[in-house]
Amino acid sequence: MTEPNRARKTRQRTAFAAPDQRTAPRRGALALRPLVFAVAGVWTAASAAQSQDATQQAASAQAPSSAASVTALAVSGPTTPGGAPLVPKMAEPVKRPDNAVPAFAAADAMDGRTNEDIHLRGHGELRRNGTVVKGDTLDYNQDTDFATATGNVRLFRDGTLVTGPDAALKVTANEGTMHTPSYEFHTVGGRGSAERIDFIDKDNSRITKGTYTTCSPDNVDWYFSASQIDIDSDRQVGSGRAGVMHFLGMPVFASPVFDFPLNNERRSGFLAPVFGYSSRSGADVTLPYYFNIAPNRDLTLYPRLLSQRGLQLGAEYRYLSQSYSGVLRGEFLPNDREADRNRWSIALVHSQRLATGLNAYVNYNKVSDSTYPDDLGRSIITATQRQYTQEGGVTYSIGDWQALARVQKFQTLSTATTALSPPYERVPQLNLSYNRYDAGGFDINFQTDYTKFSIPTENTVQGERLFMQPTISYPIIRPGWFVTPKFILNTTSYRLDRPTGDTQASQINRTLPTVSLDSGLTFERDASLVSKWFGRSYIQTLEPRLFYVYTPFRDQSQIPLFDTAQSDYNLGQIFTENPYTGYDRIADNNKLTAGVTTRFIESETGIERLRATLAQRQDFEGQRVTLAGSAPTSVRRYSDLLGATTIQMFRGLFFDTNLQYNQDIDRIMRSTMAFSWKPDANKVINLGYRYYRADANTGQLALEQTDISAQWPLTRRLYGLGRIGYDMDAKKPSDMLLGFEYVADCWVGRLAVQRYSNATSGYTTHIFAQIEFKGLSKVGNNPIDVIRLNVPGYQPVTAQPVTPSVLDQYE
Known part of the structure; x- marks a missing residue:
């Protein structure tokens, strides 16, 4: 027969071999029957009377040609008298090269010509090499691998879904065209539409008069449009022309040309602008430009326009390798209109691995003048910094030994209203330490430190100090108790350069031994009463301790x-053994500290719901060593009583308090309280109170402050947040923050105003405003770090894209 038969069957499925590798069909009339939906399709004889020999002949005949066809499935072996196989046996499969990929088809009805065309009618579906094409009608040429679809066309490949009224596509090569398409990027949650999309090859496509947004189709608050967008999937970059950003129905930004990355890899170009306001500098606009110099190096230039001061130039250079990394940052403001002088800052952070265990580092910071952070700082985080470290050193670690050599200097910012004394500089410091644990049951520590101290202040003693401190302890830890005896030998030698007229000794040696004994017990019991109150099983501990x-x-x-x-x-x-930091004072001690702690622990979860501690120290002789060098005016046998309580009895509810009580004068010396309630995400309320009584012996200044901070939803989309710190002694606020966050389906807006005391006895005000476009970019001055510092437990309200399930991407 010269014309092949055509067959139709409701919702038929079949599979086709790759265009470049298949078996030749048998000549004659054939009926197309869907036997399997797998890698190989099958053709069966049109008549049951066909002979076994003819079937085997069809299976063995091969004709390698470029036309797509199907792989035949034959049977052999013993047969019945009627010719049916008694023991079916699969023929040897035809071996395909690695690039031979089958095509699969399904539809309500299908017909076609062998090795040529297949026509799908009603819910047509074609799959090949990761590409899925669907449509009301679909025609596929097996020879050219070309498909045309019309009516409700859906094209899916590599996580991208394109829909439209029609499409023409060379499936494996991904070459073709679709008119008036809509597209969805499932991996990033973006979507858009266009006048036309051209699939150039597997890696390149062009969108004509297209849009992009991450908003839902029913609520497109923002979208980006362009006359042309070229996508290069191989290089993971995109570029376009005549781009316009629309927000809430208005164009807000335009660019004649633009490019963008398709992944998280960095690319050179302008970053989102930063807008802000400061009461000391006026309107603040920064337009950063990013240079992607190399995969391990980049440079960011950030010109900053301050309406009251002028144009500030800034740059940040970052570098990274297997053995070193660092950041170099600098800012320069020529002829500040407010200060009438040049202003600048420089910062370098560098670390480097020189060899195994041997590392070097640099941390250098310097500003032009004492009011630089007040005038040009972007928030209270930088504006309140009064000391800048200038340090470089080398560290070495091998086994139980650690060594440090460094030079450490400081820049201290002192103003007319805030006079600060500069600290001593270490020029240099050499430190060597040895730590060995459980050496025959002993813990051994040895530390030696040589430092030359220098200070820029005139008529101030300077000099060198050598300190050595060997320590040995023997911890005995058993279930329910522990005892730790310890011996420390403090040896110090000074060689001093005293100012003229100072007749005190210039060379001083000091050797002091210290012995201590730490011990404790732990008792446990079932807290039946508490368990009855809360309906859960609890364990109570009692832990006395003597030191x-x-x-x-x-x-x-x-x-x-x-x-x-x-x-x-x-x-x-x-x-601890010494109430002082550093090595210049070793307190005389003959003291016993007694403390007791009780805890309530949830039996099932192990969560500690309550902890309460009391402790006090008894001084048998009275401490005579003080910081000032003179003997104390009075000797106290008992220290202030210390107490602390931490409660977390319910989900999200936390309470903490600390108390220092002086029994001699019957006064509270210090008290802090903190309350936090966080019932759910983006909901938190914090209350805090701090009270410090003036103490001439310790130099503690009087302080009484309270603060309240919160983040809370006001409506379904609007969240309020704020903080106020109030100085009860000065009877005025010390700092304030008020902000709002608005979350839509595809963007978040943030506005925050911060006001705080500065070093010149005034207030500084900053305004932060930012819009975050989901899946695109953030524009404005980011207030998140400032809010986190002021509102403990704060969580940014964000409309981050939700990674879809693989089932959502299934076509």
Whole structure:
């Protein structure tokens, strides 16, 4: 028969071999029957009377040609008298090259010519090499691998869905055209529409008069339009012409040419502008430009226009390699109109691995003048900085040994209203330490430190200090108790350069031993009463602790204070051997600290719901070593009583309080309280209170402050946030923050106003405004870091794209 038969069947499915590898069909009338929806399709005989020999002949005949066809499936073996196979046996499959990919088809009805065309009618569907084409009608040429579809066309490939009224496509090569398409990028949640899209090849396509947005189709608050967009999937870049950004129905930004990355890789170009306002500098606009120099190096230029001061130029250079990394940043404001002088800042952070265990680092910061952070800082984070570190050093670590060599200087910013004394500089410092744990049950530590101290202040003692401190302890830890005896030997030598007229010794040696004994017990019981109240099983612990320390007295009044200060008196410090930081003061001790802690622990989860601690130190002789060098005016046998409580009994509810009580004068010396309630995401309320009583012995100044901060939804889309700190002594606010966040389906708007005290006894006000377009960019001055600093527990309200399920992408 010269014309092949055509067959139709409701919702038929079949599979076709790749165009460049298949078997030859048998001549004659054939009926197309869907036997399997798999890698190989089958053709069966049109008549059951066909002989077994003819079937085997069809299976063995091969004709390698470029026309697409199907792979035949034959059977062989013993047969019945009627010729049917008794034991079916699969013929040897035809081996395909790696690039041979089959095509699959399905429809309500289909017909076609062998090795030529297939016509799909009603819910037509064609799949090949990761590409899915669907349409009401679909024609596919097996020889050319060309498909045309009309009516409700859907084209899916690599996470992108394109829909339209018609399409013509060379499937494997991804070459073709679609008119008036709509497209969805499932991996990033974006979508858009266009007048036309041309699929140039597997990696390149062109969109004519197209749009892009991440908004839902029913609420397109913003979209980006362009006359032409070229997509290069191989290089993961896009470029376009005549781009316009539309927001809330208005064009807000335009660019004649533009390019953009298709992934998270960096590319050179302008970054989103930053807008802000400061009461000290006026309107603040920054337009950064980013240079992607290399995969491990980049440069950002950020010209900044300040309406009251002028144009500031800034740059940030970042570099990274396997052995070193760093950031170099600089800013320059020529002829500041307010200050009538040049203003500048420079910062370098560098770290480098020189060899195994050997590393070097640099941390250098400097500004032109003392009011630079007040005038040109972007927030309270930078505006309140008063000391800039200038440090470089080398560290080495091998086994239990660690070494440090560094030079450390400081730039101290002192103003007329805020006078600060500069700290001593280390020029240089050499430190060597050894730490060995569980050496036959002993913990061994040895530390030695040589430092030459220098200070720019005139008529101030300077000099060198050598400090050595070997320590040995023997921890004994058993279930329910522990005992740790410890011995420390403090050896220090000073060689001092005293100012003219100072008759005190220029060379001082000091050796002081310290012994301590730390011990504790742990008792547990079922807290049946608490369990009855809360309906859950709880365990209560009782943990008494005793800590004794002894250090003999040595007069240290002639030793200067290079790096030593009073440690903060708290529950951590009261169980240590020395109440001072640094090495210039070793307190005389004959003291016993007693403390007790109780905890309530949820049995099932192990969550600690409540902890309460009391501790006090008894001084048997009275401490005579002080920072000032003179003996204290009074000797106290008992220290202030310390107490602390932490409660977390319910989800999201947290309460913490600390108390320092002086029994001799019956006064509270310090008290802090913090309350936080966070019932859900983007909901938090914080209350805080701080009270410090003036103490001449420790140098503590009087302070009484309270603060309240919160983030809370006002409506379904509008969130309010703020903070106010109030100084009860000065009877005025110390700092304030008020802000709002509005979250839409595809964008978030943030507005925050911050006001705080500055170094010139005035207030500085900053305004932050930002719009975050979901899946595109952020425009404005980012207030998130400032809000996080002021509102503990704050979570940014964001409309981040949700990564779709693989089932959502299935076509």
